[in-house]
Amino acid sequence: MEGASGAWKQMPLCSSDGVPVYTFRVFTVEPGGFTPYHQHPYEHMNYCIEGEGTLVNEAGEEQPIKQGDFALVMPNEKHQYRNKSAVKDFVMICGVPKEFE
Numbered sequence: 001m002e003g004a005s006g007a008w009k010q011m012p013l014c015s016s017d018g019v020p021v022y023t024f025r026v027f028t029v030e031p032g033g034f035t036p037y038h039q040h041p042y043e044h045m046n047y048c049i050e051g052e053g054t055l056v057n058e059a060g061e062e063q064p065i066k067q068g069d070f071a072l073v074m075p076n077e078k079h080q081y082r083n084k085s086a087v088k089d090f091v092m093i094c095g096v097p098k099e100f101e
Contacts (some may be wrong), residue, residue, distance in 0.1 A: 006033020006083070014101050023101035029053060029083040029090040037080040044073035045095040053090035056080040065092075 001007075006029060013024040026049075029035065037056065046055075048069045054062040055071050058078035065071050065081075071092075073079045083090035 001036050001038075003036030003038065004034065006030035007035050007081075011101060015098050019098050021098060022095045023098045025094045025096065025101065027081070027092050027094055029081055031083055031085045031087055031089070033090075034082040035080055037078065039076050039078040040100065041075050042097050042100050043075050044071075044079075046071040046073070047093045048090070049093060050091035051083065051088045052085060053081050053083045053092075056082060 008028055010026040011023065012026060013019055015023065027035065039058070048065050048067050050067055052064065052066040055065050055073070056062050056079060062082070063071070081090070081092070
C-alpha cells in the first residue's frame with residue numbers, strides 16, 4: 001500500500017474461504033516500519049500477537065500496543081501503526097468487514 005514501509009499483509013481468512021461477514025488479516029511491521037497514515041469507512045478490530053508498536057491517532061498521539069493487547073480504530077478515524085523496535089517484528093491480527101479486505 002502506498003505510504004507504507006516495511007509492512008506486509010497475509011489473509012488467513014477471507015472471502016475466498018467463504019467468510020460471511022469479517023476477514024482476518026495478519027500484518028507484520030518490520031523494525032522501523034509503518035503502515036500508511038490513512039482512514040476508511042469501516043472499523044478495525046486489532047489484536048497484537050507479537051512484539052510492540054504504536055497506534056497513531058488522528059491527533060498524532062501515539063498509543064503503545066504490545067503482545068496481548070487489543071485496539072479498536074473507529075470508522076473514518078485517521079490512523080497508522082508503527083514499529084519503533086530496532087530488532088523485533090510487530091505482528092497483529094486485523095479484523096475488517098469482508099467487503100474491505
